[in-house]
Amino acid sequence: MSAGPDVPEGGERVFVGLGANLGEARQTVLRALDDLTRLPETCRVACSALYRSAPVDAIGPDFVNAVAELRTGLSPMALLQALQAIEQASGRQRPYRNAPRTLDLDLLLFGQRQLTASELTLPHPRLHLRAFVLRPLLDLAPDLRHPVLGVLQPFLGALADQSLQRLENPPAGDRVARQRGSRPPATG
Ligand code: ADP
Numbered sequence: 275m276s277a278g279p280d281v282p283e284g285g286e287r288v289f290v291g292l293g294a295n296l297g298e299a300r301q302t303v304l305r306a307l308d309d310l311t312r313l314p315e316t317c318r319v320a321c322s323a324l325y326r327s328a329p330v331d332a333i334g335p336d337f338v339n340a341v342a343e344l345r346t347g348l349s350p351m352a353l354l355q356a357l358q359a360i361e362q363a364s365g366r367q368r369p370y371r372n373a374p375r376t377l378d379l380d381l382l383l384f385g386q387r388q389l390t391a392s393e394l395t396l397p398h399p400r401l402h403l404r405a406f407v408l409r410p411l412l413d414l415a416p417d418l419r420h421p422v423l424g425v426l427q428p429f430l431g432a433l434a435d436q437s438l439q440r441l442e443n444p445p446a447g448d449r450v451a452r453q454r455g456s457r458p459p460a461t462g
């Protein structure tokens with residue numbers, strides 16, 4: 275487990291979606307996965323494989339996506355702000371809605387909490403509609419439950435027409451990569 279020195283006992287189980295489609299997207303996602311290991315009161319428990327997806331409701335090059343599982347003692351808002359600081363450090367700009375982005379970090383699930391503020395909606399309202407989120411999320415936690423929708427696995431079938439290509443295994447050092455003995459990296 276990648277843990278900082280001040281990780282709390284217990285804490286909440288959190289999933290973060292990562293996406294990038296500008297510049298060196300793969301490097302940006304890998305760097306952000308690394309940045310997640312240094313958040314205060316937080317440990318990164320696992321990373322999914324990296325995936326490539328075609329833009330959905332957006333324009334620009336293909337995205338590189340992944341999902342990370344964290345355990346955190348931060349509040350949802352404090353974690354969102356920390357994620358936005360990582361986005362900013364990657365040069366993220368928001369010229370218009372759904373613009374191509376150097377890095378997008380979305381808070382997908384924060385335990386079973388529900389929030390409907392505009393600055394933070396939990397669970398993320400589109401997590402069950404996008405293969406590039408749901409596939410890596412369920413790779414990490416196949417039995418994962420959504421506080422409103424229940425078991426998420428059945429939602430994947432409806433997303434089969436969304437383009438998604440598995441790129442490579444998770445970064446070394448994550449519990450899931452070691453436990454599941456994933457296949458070696460695919461080329462391309
Ligand atoms: P996108 O919806 O494409 O991810 P942005 O990353 O630009 O768009 O996010 C727009 C706003 O969405 C952010 O300012 C943030 O406050 C808000 N937001 C609401 N819920 C969430 C969430 N669960 N995760 C991340 N951002 C969220």
Ligand code: MG
Binds near residue numbers: 378379380
């Ligand atoms: Mg976002």
